[in-house]
Amino acid sequence: MKRFSLFLILLSAPLLMWAQHPSDYNKSGSSFPQINADNSVTLSIRAPQAKAITVDLGGRYPMTKDENGVWTATTAPLVPGFHYYSLITGGLSFADPATYTFYGMSRYASAVEVNEAPADADFYLPKKDVPQGAVRSVKFWSDACQQYRRMYVYTPAEYEKNPNKRYPVLYLQHGGGEDETGWIYQGFADVILDNLIAKGEAEPMIIVMNSGYATLPGSTDSFDAFEKMMIEDVIPFVDKRFRTIADRDHRAVAGLSWGAKQAYDLAFGHKEYFSWVSGFSGIIVIGEFNPRNPGFKDPEQFAAAWNGIFKNPTAFNKDFHLVFCTTGEAEGKLIEEMHELLLANGIQNEYYCSPETAHEWLSWRRSLYQFAKKLFK
Amino acid sequence: MKRFSLFLILLSAPLLMWAQHPSDYNKSGSSFPQINADNSVTLSIRAPQAKAITVDLGGRYPMTKDENGVWTATTAPLVPGFHYYSLITGGLSFADPATYTFYGMSRYASAVEVNEAPADADFYLPKKDVPQGAVRSVKFWSDACQQYRRMYVYTPAEYEKNPNKRYPVLYLQHGGGEDETGWIYQGFADVILDNLIAKGEAEPMIIVMNSGYATLPGSTDSFDAFEKMMIEDVIPFVDKRFRTIADRDHRAVAGLSWGAKQAYDLAFGHKEYFSWVSGFSGIIVIGEFNPRNPGFKDPEQFAAAWNGIFKNPTAFNKDFHLVFCTTGEAEGKLIEEMHELLLANGIQNEYYCSPETAHEWLSWRRSLYQFAKKLFK
Numbered sequence: 001m002k003r004f005s006l007f008l009i010l011l012s013a014p015l016l017m018w019a020q021h022p023s024d025y026n027k028s029g030s031s032f033p034q035i036n037a038d039n040s041v042t043l044s045i046r047a048p049q050a051k052a053i054t055v056d057l058g059g060r061y062p063m064t065k066d067e068n069g070v071w072t073a074t075t076a077p078l079v080p081g082f083h084y085y086s087l088i089t090g091g092l093s094f095a096d097p098a099t100y101t102f103y104g105m106s107r108y109a110s111a112v113e114v115n116e117a118p119a120d121a122d123f124y125l126p127k128k129d130v131p132q133g134a135v136r137s138v139k140f141w142s143d144a145c146q147q148y149r150r151m152y153v154y155t156p157a158e159y160e161k162n163p164n165k166r167y168p169v170l171y172l173q174h175g176g177g178e179d180e181t182g183w184i185y186q187g188f189a190d191v192i193l194d195n196l197i198a199k200g201e202a203e204p205m206i207i208v209m210n211s212g213y214a215t216l217p218g219s220t221d222s223f224d225a226f227e228k229m230m231i232e233d234v235i236p237f238v239d240k241r242f243r244t245i246a247d248r249d250h251r252a253v254a255g256l257s258w259g260a261k262q263a264y265d266l267a268f269g270h271k272e273y274f275s276w277v278s279g280f281s282g283i284i285v286i287g288e289f290n291p292r293n294p295g296f297k298d299p300e301q302f303a304a305a306w307n308g309i310f311k312n313p314t315a316f317n318k319d320f321h322l323v324f325c326t327t328g329e330a331e332g333k334l335i336e337e338m339h340e341l342l343l344a345n346g347i348q349n350e351y352y353c354s355p356e357t358a359h360e361w362l363s364w365r366r367s368l369y370q371f372a373k374k375l376f377k
Numbered sequence: 378m379k380r381f382s383l384f385l386i387l388l389s390a391p392l393l394m395w396a397q398h399p400s401d402y403n404k405s406g407s408s409f410p411q412i413n414a415d416n417s418v419t420l421s422i423r424a425p426q427a428k429a430i431t432v433d434l435g436g437r438y439p440m441t442k443d444e445n446g447v448w449t450a451t452t453a454p455l456v457p458g459f460h461y462y463s464l465i466t467g468g469l470s471f472a473d474p475a476t477y478t479f480y481g482m483s484r485y486a487s488a489v490e491v492n493e494a495p496a497d498a499d500f501y502l503p504k505k506d507v508p509q510g511a512v513r514s515v516k517f518w519s520d521a522c523q524q525y526r527r528m529y530v531y532t533p534a535e536y537e538k539n540p541n542k543r544y545p546v547l548y549l550q551h552g553g554g555e556d557e558t559g560w561i562y563q564g565f566a567d568v569i570l571d572n573l574i575a576k577g578e579a580e581p582m583i584i585v586m587n588s589g590y591a592t593l594p595g596s597t598d599s600f601d602a603f604e605k606m607m608i609e610d611v612i613p614f615v616d617k618r619f620r621t622i623a624d625r626d627h628r629a630v631a632g633l634s635w636g637a638k639q640a641y642d643l644a645f646g647h648k649e650y651f652s653w654v655s656g657f658s659g660i661i662v663i664g665e666f667n668p669r670n671p672g673f674k675d676p677e678q679f680a681a682a683w684n685g686i687f688k689n690p691t692a693f694n695k696d697f698h699l700v701f702c703t704t705g706e707a708e709g710k711l712i713e714e715m716h717e718l719l720l721a722n723g724i725q726n727e728y729y730c731s732p733e734t735a736h737e738w739l740s741w742r743r744s745l746y747q748f749a750k751k752l753f754k
Contacts, residue, residue, distance in 0.1 A: 027484070049468025051428070087469075091426025094464075094471035097484045107404070107474045108485050126525060128518050135514040137561065139568075141505050148503060163540045184514065191516075 023099060023112045030098040032072075039077040039114050043087075045098065046070045050089055057085035057112070079330060080116040081362035082186055084109045102185055106177040111186070116362065123195055124188040124365050130198040131157035135190050140237045144229040146217045149210070151234065152180050153242065154190050156197055156204035166243045168376040169206045170276075171230070172368070173255030173262050180211045183368075186361045192369050203376040208238050212259050226262060231270055249321070252276035252375055256364045261285050268306040271319055276375055278324035280367035281331060281359055283338055296341045313346030323349035324371050328363030329356050350374075400476060400489040407475040409449075410489050416454040418489050420464075422475065423447045427466055434462035434489070456707060457493040458739035459563055461486045479562055483554040488563070493739065500572055501565040501742050507575040508534030512567050517614045521606040523594045526587070528611065529557050530619065531567050533574055533581035543620045545753040546583045547653075548607070549745070550632030550639050557588045560745075563738045569746050580753040585615050589636050603639060608647055626698070629653035629752055633741045638662050645683040648696055653752055655701035657744035658708060658736055660715055673718045690723030700726035701748050705740030706733050727751070 023033040023041070032044035043055050048069025055061040055073045063071035084104045086093040095101045096110040104111070115121065126132070133156045142149050159167065172189060174182035183189040189207055196202035214225040239246040253274050255263035260282020267277035268284075286305045287295020295301040303311050310316060323342070327335035339351035352370045357363040400410040400418070409421035420432050425446025432438040432450045440448035461481045463470040472478045473487040481488070492498065503509070510533045519526050536544065549566065551559035560566040566584055573579035591602040616623040630651050632640035637659020644654035645661075663682045664672020672678040680688050687693060700719070704712035716728035729747045734740040 045469070047467060047469045051467055053467075053469075087471075089467050089469060090424060090428055090430075092422070092424045092430075092464075092466060092471070094469070094474070095485060097471070101478075101485045108472060108478045126516055132516060134511075137512040137514070139503055139509060160537065160540070163537070 154207040168250035173259030176258035254278035326367035531584040545627035550636030553635035631655035703744035
């Protein structure tokens with residue numbers, strides 16, 4: 001029996017792109033899922049007793065069964081990047097047993113990576129000559145949530161060699177239905193930073209990743225509970241446990257999609273803690289939640305947001321070292337419009353658009369890369 | 378939406394034992410799986426379109442559907458401990474979307490924990506006043522396997538506070554169908570060591586956990602490939618990357634079940650590297666692989682094993698500080714017989730039997746606890 005260690009086989013895989021090849025995430029040397037030359041994906045599963053199986057991967061694809069009970073289906077061509085998928089039978093969605101799975105879609109879900117060009121993938125591929133930071137799984141007690149929780153913490157390669165040096169901290173959040181593992185397993189945040197730091201293109205920094213789902217006792221999950229936990233439990237714990245520079249000039253927060261709202265809320269609601277903020281493929285929510293975000297266009301709501309933080313652009317621009325808004329090109333113009341609307345209101349911010357990518361991890365790996373290069377400088 | 382962070386909610390859960398309660402590993406506040414007062418487990422899944430669903434949890438239990446399309450089944454009472462399970466429909470086994478899953482059964486599998494008495498569980502529950510070690514996810518390049526791989530590494534709480542102190546290392550292996558995450562997510566090795574070290578009952582040590590599946594280029598997975606990788610790649614990498622005491626007196630290897638064979642093979646085949654060894658619920662394989670292990674009873678095979686390592690018991694007993702054989706009581710007498718057969722052949726070794734437990738993680742958490750107390754002393 002052959003098996004690989006999660007998320008590491010893909011490191012040489014981009015070299016295979018543009019030829020038909022097994023998905024990077026397959027286990028046990030499985031040939032399927034297979035990425036085809038046109039970026040379509042072929043899936044296969046042996047299930048002689050099954051009556052019908054459908055693939056749910058950017059659309060629904062009924063599988064067909066051969067005489068050996070092996071079901072197969074091929075999707076339409078997909079855009080490069082990381083795509084969650086499921087198999088469905090009898091109305092049940094489940095993970096494909098042929099692949100490693102990832103926490104997404106609010107459960108462990110299958111995924112394929114449609115590889116991009118090797119040169120483009122270079123920034124998130126590990127290299128033997130690049131010193132490696134550490135990714136730690138760290139338990140902590142949350143008084144707010146009255147539970148033990150887990151965070152992932154990245155410390156740069158030099159962290160343990162400089163026992164007296166202190167570091168700035170980026171708090172980095174996943175998207176809806178994901179968890180604190182997403183930025184490592186799907187996003188390769190550790191490799192991106194290792195590579196940038198080795199080239200001198202990013203400041204050595206600590207990255208702290210938490211689950212964005214939080215519940216106060218007797219209540220249900222809420223953004224408020226998350227904020228309370230971050231401010232009252234997570235930040236004090238991190239500042240005590242790690243050698244941080246514990247001031248707002250050296251503290252950043254970023255998040256993707258659903259987590260972008262959390263990042264902006266934390267930064268603008270608690271500016272005494274943060275002076276750098278980025279939302280990847282996500283909006284600053286002012287007023288009613290709506291893809292066209294009417295709050296921005298209502299001067300009263302805009303002026304009232306976060307105790308009037310946008311009322312005085314001069315003060316805001318002095319307070320915040322960077323507001324960085326990013327999106328994938330295939331996601332449309334919403335984030336660009338938000339960026340421009342902020343500028344039109346005197347709020348300095350920068351904008352990055354990831355060429356050709358959609359609302360998925362390729363956009364967010366690139367967004368982190370761009371943001372990290374600007375951080376703490 | 379409510380969700381908890383993997384493996385940490387269970388920390389307060391043993392207090393609930395003996396009353397009906399949701400499984401420790403449920404996500405989204407799911408009520409099912411539910412552990413009942415008699416240690417049976419009730420499972421539930423909504424699937425109005427499904428024709429038939431079966432639970433595979435220590436036996437096969439067909440589920441029954443109510444008028445709302447919700448299927449349920451209750452198992453027979455289970456022994457306390459950690460139990461993998463699957464749902465089956467149309468001949469397909471899949472993970473239950475209601476729970477967090479674990480890498481086991483050679484894929485991400487569902488699991489329930491039938492809690493033991495709180496006092497018994499105490500040694501693997503984290504405590505606020507116990508300093509916490511770090512669990513790191515570490516990538517490394519294996520020349521033997523020609524691939525990047527991942528190991529988990531535990532460093533004790535004091536590791537970063539003593540930048541000049543060096544530590545002994547325990548190499549710790551999972552069982553068949555599991556991977557390098559098993560000892561943290563299923564086994565709580567980090568918490569067990571934190572608790573022991575805080576009480577002064579174990580030496581501060583580094584623990585290195587690797588996937589036991591390894592493949593040489595052009596070949597298939599094998600124990601040989603694993604040994605080559607451990608000796609040629611893993612140990613040199615660990616001794617370079619971490620502050621280890623890099624000699625055989627300060628290097629141990631242990632493994633569970635399938636990994637016990639790997640531990641014994643590594644120790645006895647490479648005694649220049651190891652002087653402490655333990656197999657949890659696993660046998661020393663001499664001669665034909667067989668539950669009754671005839672190699673032991675054949676003096677010729679016994680004497681020839683590992684270049685005659687057992688031929689001279691005096692030398693062996695001087696070389697090895699500890700050979701530690703463990704089992705769960707419900708597993709039968711095989712390991713005890715092996716322990717006695719070794720003694721009868723003059724090979725010193727110690728034996729531990731975990732009361733009432735089966736071939737599962739409760740036996741192995743306890744085995745690690747017992748072994749760690751003896752290590753490096």
